[in-house]
């Protein structure tokens with residue numbers, strides 16, 4: 011068995027994170043391998059799970075005026091032949107709730123803030139109606155232009171996630187004249203620009219690299235019709251909000267009244283919802299599938315009380331039971347990611363790691379080795395918490411609890427996707443994690459999980475109450491425009507999501 015070496019190569023984070031020419035660091039030469047061309051690889055997908063049909067039982071709430079009627083089937087979505095064919099080849103038989111409601115809303119030209127649980131198909135909910143519109147308008151990529159004018163821009167917070175979205179866009183646009191392109195930090199800028207100049211209709215990017223390429227005059231915004239913020243709450247928290255403001259005030263960016271703005275996430279703190287409204291037309295629709303910020307109930311959640319010094323032993327014990335099943339282990343810092351991955355390798359557990367200090371080449375290799383099963387254990391920081399859709403991830407371990415409950419929801423959502431079941435085990439250290447206890451109890455209860463009595467005690471003891479963590483967000487249940495706050499606790503500051511993720515990913 012091959013053991014994947016994990017420690018950070020170092021040095022890649024600074025420049026890669028800040029984008030070529032900004033940080034003044036060494037030139038990034040990395041050019042990623044081209045994505046697979048064979049049809050079987052383009053359309054490779056995993057099966058929906060036994061709980062896929064249960065999605066239909068989830069309560070859906072659409073608020074705002076004149077919302078269009080939901081569709082029940084992909085046929086009703088009115089997709090053109092090539093797009094329909096690609097949907098079928100992707101193994102999609104029926105739409106998930108966020109697709110049933112989101113597709114007609116987007117097709118009707120409405121702005122949308124959509125919230126649906128992890129792994130429930132939000133990506134296709136925005137890609138399909140956008141691609142459908144571009145195809146029916148006969149949009150085609152042109153490689154004869156020195157400035158590319160994409161019709162859609164999609165933004166996501168991490169490099170791996172935006173690459174995944176790009177691959178989904180490429181899959182659905184397969185065999186058509188619509189060309190998606192991806193730009194993100196940590197790869198050679200010249201290569202990126204050459205890719206953009208080959209023709210670009212749907213530009214997928216991380217914020218830093220997008221702004222960079224727009225600033226270089228390689229991308230014009232005059233034809234832009236769609237702006238999509240995936241993981242919208244993360245894109246608008248303190249880490250990325252300035253970049254988003256810069257993006258929407260870039261020269262040529264159509265005003266919000268002239269473009270369609272679409273936001274998707276599994277979590278939406280209320281303060282972020284209010285801020286997001288700045289980017290949307292006033293009559294935007296708010297789509298909530300289930301409880302906003304709730305965890306996916308297909309993930310079996312276990313919380314174990316562990317003190318800091320017993321965590322490594324506990325992890326080893328746990329990994330003995332998971333065998334070669336794919337497991338993501340989340341830790342708080344880049345250093346501990348290296349440390350734990352090295353420890354596991356020494357213990358003969360084939361492990362790799364991903365975090366913001368690893369070079370992009372290493373990050374992509376780590377993800378590749380994990381996807382292929384060569385290294386069934388991936389130790390990760392919050393950089394891998396959101397959006398990543400990796401087949402066969404059966405287990406998530408929170409070696410360190412995250413500092414916010416939303417981050418917890420995203421992390422455990424790496425398993426139990428698309429109707430499949432999964433398991434999340436979290437090491438709760440009362441010394442450091444007590445502030446999260448209350449919101450954790452609510453998330454567990456909301457997902458019909460067993461709540462350990464010791465956790466309840468911590469959460470609602472005098473100690474737990476006085477020590478209530480302002481960062482331990484309790485989820486809202488619906489559209490903030492309805493006026494109600496759904497929290498018993500005071501409103502949370504916008505900083506709550508940023509700490510871990512922002513210092514880990516820095517500036518993409």
Ligand SMILES: Nc1ncnc2c1ncn2[C@@H]1O[C@H](COP(=O)(O)OP(=O)(O)OP(=O)(O)O)[C@@H](O)[C@H]1O
Nearest residue numbers: 102104105106128129130131132133276397399428
């Ligand atoms: N209608 C469908 N039928 C079958 N599979 C689907 C369908 N919609 C999406 N999928 C698949 O389900 C998986 C999860 O979808 P996706 O990554 O879009 O989830 P998500 O809601 O964006 O999750 P997250 O909140 O973690 O970002 C993907 O592999 C996707 O291809």
